[in-house]
Amino acid sequence: MTTGFEFLTQDDERLLLEKSSCVTYRPGEQILEEGSRRQGIFIVRSGLVGVEVAHLGRGVALRQLGPGAIFGEMSFLESAAASASVVAREECTLDVIEGPYVHSLLASVPGLAARFYQSLAIMLAQRLRENTAMLPPLLVEDVPQVNRFHAARTGQAGTNNIPPKLIDTVEQFKFEMMIADRMVKEAKQPEAEIQEKVSAACQTIVSALREHIERERHLEKGIGAYVFRETFSLFMLSRTVDRCYTKPRGYAGDFYTIEMMYNDEPAGDGRLGRFIDQWGLAIDACRAVKNRRGVLSRAIRDACSGHASGPVHITSLASGPARELFDLFAEGGELPDIKATCIDIDNQALAYAAGIADQLGVMDRFSFAQDNVVRLAHGRGRTVLKPQHMIYSIGLTDYLRDDLVVSLLNCMHDKLLPGGVAVVGNFGVNNPSKAFMDHVLEWELIHRSTEDLKTLFARSKFGSTPVEVVAEEAQVNLFAFCTKW
Incomplete structure (x- = not known):
């Protein structure tokens, strides 16, 4: 079997494998434990193995390796503890070459050490490129929408170009929310009545935003900036809306945001936060996210x-x-x-x-x-x-x-x-x-x-x-x- 050592000759590979042990592992069986100081080179002959690191108490796979793949080389090079665990994903067979034997070969066979370490250098450079691609905490690469920074909204529109009917709707929205806040503070009305008022006000502004943009496409950026500016402080009281906007994982639909939608447990800041959140968790987009699960x-x-x-x-x-x-x-x-x-x-x-x-x-x-x-x-x-x-x-x-x-x-x-x-x-x-x-x-x-x-x-x-x-x-x-x- 050809190993992943690019610069080794066939004689080099034969010498390496001559003293190797052929070991079979069952699915789920641990091959190498994170922190282990075992020195050796492991070559996958058949099957799949997973390289895992402990994260939040769980083993998270960094990669899966198939036939011909090599691991254990970092511990061998540094004489250090293994930085990850390796687990059999299915029944697999490995050639295991113990460290002392490798060192003795490198010292006794002319030219082998140079070819061996050159092969390792190529292997590690490739792995570095792969790891670099994983650094951004994003869903995917090359996606312009995935951005930690918010869009610039300055200079896009004053109220001169905003449809008067939309301005009236926004002002009415703020008035209705002020009334709802007072209702919560006085605690005289049932929460269902307060929720109905908040949901109606929020839905009215969302519908108005959509309708005005559809009617006047050339003003879309200005209309959007105006509604954002005038309603931001209220909508961001919702935990879900705030998380979608702030994007702590780099994009709005991260795993925890989706889980919040699935759990459907309203929460937020101030007196109105949880009421706005309950509305937000029921908008069409959130309903769709919940439904797609089924x-x-x-x-x-x-x-x-x-x-x-x-x-x-x-x-x-x-x-x-x-x-x-x-x-x-x-x-x-x-x-x-x-x-x-x-x-x-x-x-x-x-x-x-x-x-x-x-x-x-x-x-x-x-x-x-x-x-x-x-x-x-x-x-x-x-x-x-x-x-x-x-x-x-x-x-x-x-x-x-x-x-x-x-x-x-x-x-x-x-x-x-x-x-x-x-x-x-x-x-x-x-x-x-x-x-x-x-x-x-x-x-x-x-x-x-x-x-x-x-x-x-x-x-x-x-x-x-x-x-x-x-x-x-x-x-x-x-x-x-x-x-x-």
């Missing part, structure tokens, strides 16, 4: 029921909290026979999801891999996937340009088994919350129609394969299903 759970359940024997291999790209997968195990009854891989660039998202899997007692059915999905789509990722029965993206393509979506679909096609299903979710063009998301939350997504999604599949390796597009209950989020022929 759409995917049903699709995964259908994939399992249509599979005759053996585990169903499923991969979630930009997985976030992965609730749609865990719902299958919380329903009761017969547990689905799945092997799920959750891929996300955010290690906190993976650690959070791993904690849920641990609580449900299903860690043996899940792999968690930190990777950049766009790099993966371009063949530059570091996650090794076996052929899959289903690959899906629940909320990623909203951030991607068309060419990147096509690359992602090509990647899905390559990694699916014949008969495997690709599923892509995307906000639809009829999203009533779009103007509010764009101009108040600064959560700008690429909205697409049914025909847009079908065209993207047609441009990919799926070609003329039929695509079925369905909408969740709120009719905001679209899901495209395509089976690989």
Whole structure:
């Protein structure tokens, strides 16, 4: 077997492997423990292993390694403790070359040391490039919308160009919210009545924003800036709205924001915060996020029921909290026979999801891999996937340009088994919350129609394969299903 040492000769490799031990590991068995001081070079002969680091008390996969891959070289070079653990993802066989034997060979065979260390240098340079791509705490790379900085709004509009009717609506909104605040303070009205007043006022301003932008597109930036400026201090009392706007993980739809929407527990600042938050958690966009969880759970359940024997291999790209997968195990009854891989660039998202899997007692059915999905789509990722029965993206393509979506679909096609299903979710063009998301939350997504999604599949390796597009209950989020022929 050829090793990953690029500059070694065949004789060099034969000498290295001559004294190696061939060891087989069962799925889930630990091969190397983080902090271990064992010196040696490990070469994967068959199967998959996962390289993990402890994060928030959970093992989060940094990469998966397949046949020919090497690990243990850093501990060997530095004579230091292992910086990560390595766990068998499936039954695998490794060649293990103990450190003292390697050192003796390097000292006794002319030229071997130079070729060996040159090979290691190339290997480590490649790994550094991969790690550098993982540094930004973002969902994907090359996505202009993903930005920690807020849009400049200065000089875009004074009130001279703002439709008078919109100004009246905004002033009425502020007046209604002042009345609601007084109602909370006096505690004389039922909370349901206060909630109704707050929700009506918030919805009126959101509807007015959308309608005026649709009517006067040339004033969109000015209208958006005006509504933002006049309503900001009130809307940001909502915990959910504030998190979407401030983007502590670098983008609005991070795993914890999505989890807040799923949990649907209103909270906020001041007397009105939780009332505004309850409204915010019920807007069309949030309802769509909650609904898409059920759409995917049903699709995964259908994939399992249509599979005759053996585990169903499923991969979630930009997985976030992965609730749609865990719902299958919380329903009761017969547990689905799945092997799920959750891929996300955010290690906190993976650690959070791993904690849920641990609580449900299903860690043996899940792999968690930190990777950049766009790099993966371009063949530059570091996650090794076996052929899959289903690959899906629940909320990623909203951030991607068309060419990147096509690359992602090509990647899905390559990694699916014949008969495997690709599923892509995307906000639809009829999203009533779009103007509010764009101009108040600064959560700008690429909205697409049914025909847009079908065209993207047609441009990919799926070609003329039929695509079925369905909408969740709120009719905001679209899901495209395509089976690989």
